[in-house]
Amino acid sequence: MPKQSSNLEPIRHSLAHLLAAAVLDLWPDTKPTIGPAIEDGFYYDFEFSEPISNDDLPKIEKKMREILKTWDTFEGKKVSKKEALDHYKTNPYKKELIEEIAEKKEDITLYTSGKFTDLCRGGHASSAKVIKADAFKLTSVAGAYWRGDEKNKMLTRIYGTAFDTKDELEKHLKLQEESKKRDHRKLGRELGLFTIIDEVGPGLPLFYPKGAILRRIVENFITEIQEAAGYVPIWIPHITKGDLYKISGHLDKYDAMYPPMDLKGESKYYIKPMNCPHFMMLYKSMPHSYRELPVRYTATTTNYRLEKSGELSGLTRVRALTQDDCHVFLKPEQIKTEIELMLHMIEKVFKAMGFDDFWVQVSLRDPKAKQKYIGTEAHWENAETELKKAIAGKKNWKALEAVGEAAFYGPKLDFMMKDVLGREWQLSTVQLDFNLPERFKLEYTDEEGKQQQPIVIHRAILGSTERFLGILIEHFGGAFPLWLSPVQAVILPISDEINEYAESLAAGLKAGGIRVEIDRRSESIGKKIREAEMQKTPYMLIVGKKERDQKTVSVRQRGEKDLGAMKMEEFIEKIQKEIQAKSI
Known part of the structure; x- marks a missing residue:
């Protein structure tokens, strides 16, 4: 649960204004559009008359610091629609925003600091003097469609970051450098995991064999856990x-x-775009007795969502997303036991994936606004009580109750994970639902032969397979643990005459359930080792005449020194134990 200064958002918002002022000073014919504060920083979108690049950022930063010295407070002024439109006669973007604000009958306000005025709702620093000139930095230039719609004009977005102190900024920039190295989009290309092709469409990733194997490993692991917990598979159309x-x-x-x-x-x-209605119809299509409950349905299936192109990002925001979707139909008195089972499953997955730093948000209804929620008072009281009891049973877990954050149809749990760079991601979700059972008129026959309405729990551990894989790639920097690695060992023959021995070794490894490749290229062994290290392959098996004659392999582990010569049976036993243990 990250904590940041409460002043940071106003400071970052103010810096977006400062950025726009500097750009207009350097390129007066530029049209500014919008510039909000965002997590870790700010950005501003512009229509430039000439292209700019990252090479221009130092010049813009310098101008920002010059202007900052002349600024004091941010003065807001409420204006009429006509006044605002007159101010932005030549800026169609601001005019569009003004028309929308006026249509909603909201106040139109302009904020001024120094010589710069911007259309803005407010929320700035109390004074420009609190902005430290050495605690902000412009980070990149990117393209962005106006309002995130690919049908609109492509604008130029300038990103920046800002903190309370220079030390905090420098620490953040170091993390950003490491983040760039771990960017799953970059690693996806370098490691041959996935790609996105214009002719196929934005937000529609295609997976190469290695990426498809990684997907299969993760999805099969989830399937094994679910089957052991009594979940049964279903299939639904697209x-x-x-x-x-x-x-x-x-x-x-x-x-x-x-x-x-x-x-x-x-x-x-x-x-x-979602699976829930299909699950409801499957349950409804057959009669159910209280003896059957809970009924646990699961399907790993792809949904399609029309996300704005400007919001798409690698695997973490896509238009085709695969979910490990589960719906459990149960009686009210089964909630605690079922939630405990789900928590155990989630914990098992997180541990295997190396996600040790996580916390849970327990989203509850607002007791002062009960009219906002559907479902009976008894259902809500029971569900929230049982949910809290289940979480309380996990003594070592961090949990935060969020009153008023429940969905209108039921309380929920959201699992937030911190990766190795300290970034927070939402992963698993457990959601109670009193709405869909009512809408679909779901029933089961109770002990007295009467028809009762079940409660539904929606549950996804991965959330979205694509997003989960993006997070996984960045968390490990592509250097996956052995059990997750698409290629677990690569055989590196020193010369072509060793290829036949290499083939026999590969056959033995495959028979032992090891994912293996052979590098048959006519390259030096040094180059082959470097390539295997760059591909982040866990084990390299170097074989020459000596190894062939002695029926051994020379073993090298990723990022470490040689482990020496081993008999193939010895190596297979070693690697199988490591895979079985799911060592990180």
């Missing part, structure tokens, strides 16, 4: 009639749905 989303309440309310397909006279069909 398109469905719009009628289903009318029942669920998603139709016309869920912004990320793709437009319906034109099937010439048939009902409107949609490509699915």
Whole structure:
């Protein structure tokens, strides 16, 4: 649960203004658009008349520091629509924003510091004097569509970062450098894991064999854990009639749905953006007794969401996302036991993946606004009590209750994980639902032969497979633990005459369940070792005439010295134990 100075957001917001002022001073014909504070910094989008690059950032920074000396307070002024439009006669972006503000009948305000005025709602530093000139830095130039819509004009976005002190800034910049090295988009290309191709479309990743193997390893691990916990697989189609989303309440309310397909006279069909309605219909299609509950359905299936192109990012924000989606149908008195089972599963996955630093947000309803929530008072009291009891049973876990953060249809748990760089990611979710059982009229027969409505728990451990893999790649910097590595060992023959021996070794390793490759290139052994290290392969098996004659391999471990010669049986036993233990 990261803590930052409460002054940082106003400071970062103020620096966005300062950035715009500097850009306009250097390029007066530039059109500024919007510039908010964001996590760790700020940005501003501009329409430049000439292209700029990262090489221009030092010049802009210098100008920002010059202007900062002349600024004092940020003076806000409420203006009429006409005054605002007159101020931005030649700026279509600001005019569009002004028209929208006026249409919503909200106040239009301009904020001025020094000679610079901007359309803004406020929220600046109390004084420009609190902004330390050595505690901010511009970091990059990027392209961004106006309002994140690829149909709009491509603008130039300048990013910056800022902290309370120079030391905090320098620490952050070091982390950013390490973050660049670990960027899953960069490593995805270098390690041959995945790619995104324009002709296929943004937000639609394609996985190379190594990436597909990594996916399969992770998904199979989840499947094993779920099967051991009594989950049963289902399968659902990827398109469905719009009628289903009318029942669920998603139709016309869920912004990320793709437009319906034109099937010439048939009902409107949609490509699915979520799975929940399908799970509900499967449960409803058969009668259920209290003796069957809980019913645990699971499906690893892909959803399609119309995310704005400007918000897409590698694997962490995509349009085709695969979910390890589970829905459990149960009686109210089964909540605590079922949640405890889910927590055990999540803990097992996090431990195996090396995610040791995490905390849980327990999202509860606002007791002062009960009218906002559906479901009976008894359901809510029981669900929240049992949820808190289940979490309390995990003595070593960090948990934070968030009153008022529950969904309107039930309380939930969100798992937040910190990676090796201290960045926080939301991963697993456990969500109680009183809404969909009501909408779909779900039932089970109780002990007295009466029909009762079950409670539903939505649960995803990975959340999105793609996003999880992006986080996993960055967490390990591509140097995956042995059990997760797409290639666990590479055989490096010193010369072509050793290839036959290398083939026999590979066959033995594969028979032992080891994922292995042979580097048959006519390159020096030094170059082959360097390449294997760059590919972050856990084990390199170097073989020459000596190894062939003695029926051994010379073993080298990733990032370490040689482990010496081993018999193949000895190496297989060693590596199998390491895989079985899921060592990190």
